[in-house]
Amino acid sequence: MLKNAAYMENLIDDLKLTWQLENNMLPVNRQEQNIVRFLRELSIDILNCPEYEKRTIYFQCSDHIADEMVMLSFDKKLLTRTFQNLIINAFVHGGKDTEVTVQIAVSECLVNITISDNGKGMSVEETDRLFDRYYRGTNTESKTEGTGLGLAIAKSIIELHGGTISVTSSPGVGTAFLICFPSD
Numbered sequence: 270m271l272k273n274a275a276y277m278e279n280l281i282d283d284l285k286l287t288w289q290l291e292n293n294m295l296p297v298n299r300q301e302q303n304i305v306r307f308l309r310e311l312s313i314d315i316l317n318c319p320e321y322e323k324r325t326i327y328f329q330c331s332d333h334i335a336d337e338m339v340m341l342s343f344d345k346k347l348l349t350r351t352f353q354n355l356i357i358n359a360f361v362h363g364g365k366d367t368e369v370t371v372q373i374a375v376s377e378c379l380v381n382i383t384i385s386d387n388g389k390g391m392s393v394e395e396t397d398r399l400f401d402r403y404y405r406g407t408n409t410e411s412k413t414e415g416t417g418l419g420l421a422i423a424k425s426i427i428e429l430h431g432g433t434i435s436v437t438s439s440p441g442v443g444t445a446f447l448i449c450f451p452s453d
Contacts, residue, residue: 297344297429304341304380304450305330308371311352324360324368331374339373341380341450343430351423355384355446358419363388363443380452385445391438399436400424 312326330337359369367388374381391399400420427434431451438444 299342301342304339305337327370329372347426351426354419354423359386380450382448387443390440390442396436
């Protein structure tokens with residue numbers, strides 16, 4: 270009963286957030302912050318959770334990022350939700366040996382962040398619908414957790430920050446999400 274109550278609470282929270290995002294009613298607290306430090310600390314926080322402490326997250330910055338400093342204006346709470354969703358989904362849906370890599374690169378006018386894994390991967394049909402609301406993929410049939418709104422919310426949050434998200438995946442090889450933000 271507690272599990273069902275927690276699921277319903279998460280569903281209500283996700284529906285409220287979805288509604289706020291769709292209607293431009295979500296308060297956004299953007300501040301200039303170091304996205305490299307943010308993602309590194311987020312990765313450490315995830316690995317400090319008991320259910321993920323035996324997992325692996327590799328962290329890579331392109332060579333031309335001086336002192337691992339990439340300043341970006343973003344809402345820390347919203348991007349925490351987004352990147353937690355991407356990384357934890359890789360662990361939950363990829364199997365116990367799945368490893369995640371977080372890569373950050375900067376071009377002239379973009380900050381590119383790639384979240385990739387060596388998990389089960391997905392078919393083209395799955396990736397085509399991945400950002401649709403309530404879509405949970407075919408490899409999640411036996412799992413009841415999740416609302417099917419996480420990636421739709423993640424996409425909306427990234428777009429709210431002026432960014433884009435795309436996905437590539439191959440069954441048996443893994444999945445990679447590319448998130449691009451305009452550099453300030």
